[in-house]
Amino acid sequence: xxxxxxxxxxxxxxxxxxxxxxxxxxxxxxxxxxxxxxxxxxxxxxxxxxxxxxxxxxxxxxxxxxxxxxxxxxxxxxxxxxxxxxxxxxxxxxxxxxxxxxxxxxxxxxxxxxxxxxxxxxxxxxxxxxxxxxxxxxxxxxxxxxxxxxxxxxxxxxxxxxxxxxxxxxxxxxxxxxxxxxxxxxxxxxxxxxxxxxxxxxxxxxxxxxxxxxxxxxxxxxxxxxxxxxxxxxxxxxxxxxxxxxxxxxxxxxxxxxxxxxxxxxxxxxxxxxxxxxxxxxxxxxxxxxxxxxxxxxxxxxxxxxxxxxxxxxxxxxxxxxxxxxxxxxxxxxxxxxxxxxxxxxxxxxxxxxxxxxxxxxxxxxxxxxxxxxxxxxxxxxxxxxxxxxxxxxxxxxxxxx
Numbered sequence: 031x032x033x034x035x036x037x038x039x040x041x042x043x044x045x046x047x048x049x050x051x052x053x054x055x056x057x058x059x060x061x062x063x064x065x066x067x068x069x070x071x072x073x074x075x076x077x078x079x080x081x082x083x084x085x086x087x088x089x090x091x092x093x094x095x096x097x098x099x100x101x102x103x104x105x106x107x108x109x110x111x112x113x114x115x116x117x118x119x120x121x122x123x124x125x126x127x128x129x130x131x132x133x134x135x136x137x138x139x140x141x142x143x144x145x146x147x148x149x150x151x152x153x154x155x156x157x158x159x160x161x162x163x164x165x166x167x168x169x170x171x172x173x174x175x176x177x178x179x180x181x182x183x184x185x186x187x188x189x190x191x192x193x194x195x196x197x198x199x200x201x202x203x204x205x206x207x208x209x210x211x212x213x214x215x216x217x218x219x220x221x222x223x224x225x226x227x228x229x230x231x232x233x234x235x236x237x238x239x240x241x242x243x244x245x246x247x248x249x250x251x252x253x254x255x256x257x258x259x260x261x262x263x264x265x266x267x268x269x270x271x272x273x274x275x276x277x278x279x280x281x282x283x284x285x286x287x288x289x290x291x292x293x294x295x296x297x298x299x300x301x302x303x304x305x306x307x308x309x310x311x312x313x314x315x316x317x318x319x320x321x322x323x324x325x326x327x328x329x330x331x332x333x334x335x336x337x338x339x340x341x342x343x344x345x346x347x348x349x350x351x352x353x354x355x356x357x358x359x360x361x362x363x364x365x366x367x368x369x370x371x372x373x374x375x376x377x378x379x380x381x382x383x384x385x386x387x388x389x390x391x392x393x394x395x396x397x398x399x400x401x402x403x404x405x406x407x408x409x410x411x412x413x414x415x416x417x418x419x420x421x422x423x424x425x426x427x428x429x430x431x432x
Contacts, residue, residue: 117262118263125243128244221233352407
């Protein structure tokens with residue numbers, strides 16, 4: 031038998047992302063199954079009372095309860111950590127559970143959060159409405175200019191939270207610049223990286239401390255299951271993140287973890303095709319007579335195109351379309367589509383369009399929406415795996431109906 035210890039690919043960290051997402055984090059039972067096993071158990075038995083004590087006191091490694099320790103989740107977490115270049119990860123039942131844990135685990139009563147104002151509605155709720163209940167104040171800023179973060183920092187600022195590209199306006203935040211500002215003030219930076227995906231943007235390499243994902247989106251990307259994940263250093267993940275997860279219980283089901291594991295195997299293929307289609311569609315819409323503006327990071331007309339080129343390797347699967355004629359025109363366009371579905375989900379194999387002003391961000395006042403760039407005519411398009419020419423034809427027909 032050959033000795034593989036010196037093989038250059040014996041360490042999964044040396045694998046390309048496509049290989050990591052097929053083989054990373056693999057654990058096999060004595061049956062030597064090729065597909066990952068689903069451990070649908072709540073608890074574990076121990077060969078002795080001493081063995082149980084040693085697991086609970088962390089003298090030996092092992093599992094003691096699936097609320098926070100399960101082999102199927104171990105595989106998903108390890109695979110995501112390899113892809114992200116993180117030391118550790120923890121999985122959650124939903125993306126919002128992951129975001130809420132990431133934020134809550136890093137602050138205490140009396141602390142202050144600085145966040146970009148262009149956030150997904152649920153994320154903004156956590157920062158702006160939920161955390162003040164626990165004595166944590168916040169300041170929201172225009173994230174396009176790093177100087178705004180610097181101006182908002184206080185002595186008690188412990189956390190900076192951003193998403194980039196932003197949902198739904200596709201604005202960008204300079205991760206490296208904001209990380210430097212946060213760290214200079216003794217604060218940590220969390221980046222919601224859903225729109226870019228771990229394939230096209232690497233926040234940890236740019237200075238972020240924690241990265242969050244809704245695994246419902248591109249990671250599953252096929253409309254089947256919910257999930258979330260937080261990634262970062264071993265110290266942060268195995269410390270406050272794990273403690274809050276363990277005590278509050280927003281646990282991912284082992285079955286859903288297995289679905290996500292299988293989804294990761296095809297994620298590079300799906301995201302690559304979806305991004306290529308999104309770029310073509312953005313180019314088609316850019317300058318269209320009935321479109322006021324198209325926002326796509328790799329479109330040269332994007333005001334932050336240079337930043338996109340620096341911190342992203344691809345332009346993502348999503349774009350924002352500001353239709354001339356406001357809400358009425360946006361509704362007409364959406365309702366005239368045949369292939370593209372009206373849905374508030376994103377990162378799916380099916381192309382999905384939504385009107386953020388009346389769906390994901392409808393709870394905000396008109397003034398807040400306009401301040402965040404959510405105009406009455408704004409539509410968010412998540413490009414799927416359909417034939418690109420069919421999608422362009424679908425949009426072309428719908429635009430003709432306005």
